[in-house]
Amino acid sequence: MVKLPVIIGMGGIGPAGRTSCHHAYRRLVIDQLSLADAEATKRALAQVMGRSDVESDDLLKGSLVRKLENNLFDPQAIPLHKAFGADQGSSLLVNKKRVGSPIPEHWTVTEHDDQRMRIDLEANQPLLVPITRQSTINAAGQLPSGFDPSKLYQSRNHPRGLQMSVYGASDAISSLGFDWDRVKQCVAPDQIAVYAGSGMAQLDYNGVGGMLQARLLGKRVTSKQCPLGLAEMPADFINAYVLGSVGATGTNMGACATFLYNLNQAKDDIRSGRRRIVLVGNSEAPLVPEVFEGYGNMGALATDEELRELDGRSVEEGADHRRACRPFSGNCGFTLAESAQFFVICDDELALELGANIYGAVADVFVNADGFKKSISGPGLGNYITVGKAMAVARSIVGEQGLQRSFVQAHGTGTPQNRITESHILNEAAQVFGISNLPVTAIKSYVGHSLSAAAGDQLAATLGTWQYGVIPGISTIDHIADDVYQDQLRFLMQHESVDTQGLDVAFLNSKGFGGNNATGAILAPHATQEILLKRHGKEAIKRHAALNEQTRERQAEYDVRCSKGELSPIYQFGEGVLGAEDIEFSSKALHVPGYSKPVDLEIPNPYE
Structure with missing residues (x-):
């Protein structure tokens, strides 16, 4: 069935x-x-x-659909980079740690002071400038x-x-x-x-x-x-x-x-x-x-x-x-x-x-x-x-x-x-x-x-x-x-x-x-x-109804505890970790701790 x-x-x-x-x-x-x-x-x-x-x-x-809030990002100030450019002959002052390597061929780099380097540009230099935009x-x-x-x-x-x-x-x-x-x-x-x-x-x-x-x-x-x-x-x-x-x-x-x-x-x-x-x-x-x-x-x-x-x-x-x-x-x-x-x-x-x-x-x-x-x-x-x-x-x-x-x-x-x-x-x-x-x-x-x-x-x-x-x-x-x-x-x-x-x-x-x-x-x-x-018949339905009474009671208890903030999500990090030494392994079954029934390994030929 x-x-x-x-x-x-x-x-x-x-x-x-x-x-x-x-x-x-x-x-x-x-x-x-x-x-x-x-x-x-x-x-x-x-x-x-x-x-x-x-x-x-x-x-x-x-709740429900509403105006975007700024808890995930600010819709009025979304960060992005705008393409920009410095013309040939321009100079930039950059923190020494930010110069990087290798240095582009069209840069001439000299020391400006203890903290900064001077970059003279011998060709146009594309730049990205951080700006913000509003969401539409x-x-x-x-x-x-x-x-x-x-x-x-x-x-x-x-x-x-x-x-x-x-x-x-x-x-x-x-x-x-x-x-x-x-x-x-x-x-x-x-x-x-x-x-x-x-x-x-x-x-x-x-x-x-x-x-x-x-x-x-x-x-x-x-x-x-x-x-x-x-x-x-x-x-x-x-x-x-x-x-x-x-x-x-x-x-x-x-x-x-x-x-x-x-x-x-x-x-x-x-x-x-x-x-x-x-x-x-x-x-x-x-x-x-x-x-x-x-x-x-x-x-x-x-x-x-x-x-x-x-x-x-x-x-x-x-x-x-x-x-x-x-x-x-x-x-x-x-x-x-x-x-x-x-x-x-x-x-x-x-x-x-x-x-x-x-x-x-x-x-x-x-x-x-x-x-x-x-x-x-x-x-x-x-x-x-x-x-x-x-x-x-x-x-x-x-x-x-x-x-x-x-x-x-x-x-x-x-x-x-x-x-x-x-x-x-x-x-x-x-x-x-x-x-x-x-x-x-x-x-x-x-x-x-x-x-x-x-x-x-x-x-x-x-x-x-x-x-x-x-x-x-x-x-x-x-x-x-x-x-x-x-x-x-x-x-x-x-x-x-x-x-x-x-x-x-x-x-x-x-x-x-x-x-x-x-x-x-x-x-x-x-x-x-x-x-x-x-x-399944009437008797099976009656047995289920009797068991279901306790199920409903426990569901109601869960609901009350949730509404009071007494419960946290299930998150078992590093708990109950099992290894090869924990299982019982034979050619007929594999037993995993915590389960009363084993994994059945007596699998019939599915193509007969």
């Missing part, structure tokens, strides 16, 4: 706050929550922001104001994306409601996997960015910048310092669809039985000046000037940064964001055995390329295939009626091109499958576009919808653009209350640069429970 990939845990950090216990989702719909839930989410948000004034108006303003793009989906993951553990000059990985993975694992050691007693070491990474690697100064900048800034490349800058390093950090895992590892990259690529790998592993439990996620920290400039020069990001033009505002009035991302409406570009989102996926038998919370299940994920393209960033046919197959598999699982009870978390970047192409894809698919008034939302309007982690943001919001019965609407828009296809679609411009039992499946859609398309079909908790009941 094919295993069912069940979602049993989630954690992370993004512009909406902490992911576990649905707090990031609850921030999106906080005005729709009960007073108790709203207050709990404010406390959770205040804790990550390092604040005690839970009722302050600034608390909510310091000043909106971003930033982590909550005041949140600094580097201060929560001994970060040792880690790139920001890895700091966020440690926090996000720790949040996912710690909020499971049971210890990870319990998992290690149920599965063999090689039945665990971590699939995590980043789409653009670690680009701040502690990573690849610093490695490429250092020499040009007159500094030295450190021993960490190259290795810690690798795109799969989030998985490496989680294995080495959070889980101590010796199981499968890696990342599957696909630009803005990367999270779904990793989720697909996790789904395939669990379905086949190769793995029993997988931590899957992505961490992206792209808020550096060079990335803003790169996407900005493509015309992909919303500039202040363009936002003002959309709203008819003057320079003095300024741009509405809070509403920078406007999917499927009058818009001018996407809004860059940072986020780290992680989910724990396991097979259905293990979920029942652990008494785990069941947030839903991964019905399937489909990945397809675009084929021949006019431009590497232009759209193609691949997304028609992924959406079509996702709806087809959902129909097979939940039936025609279940398919009617679905909604879409659109890629919804906020660009003029996306609003046309994605709406056409969704509209055509809905028509083909006979779905009318298919609800469509796009949470990038709240949190921006976190690139590789974007579908992780979508999944967290989807699981929250099933828990609280509110689909977050696209609240940054007041109309649907005329060129958007919507005959079969219903774009939600406001929050929509729904019956939590009335939505059977959600479709997560991602479209990435280069023709990387992915669509995931996610089953609701009640739809998942129906499958579990058919597979």
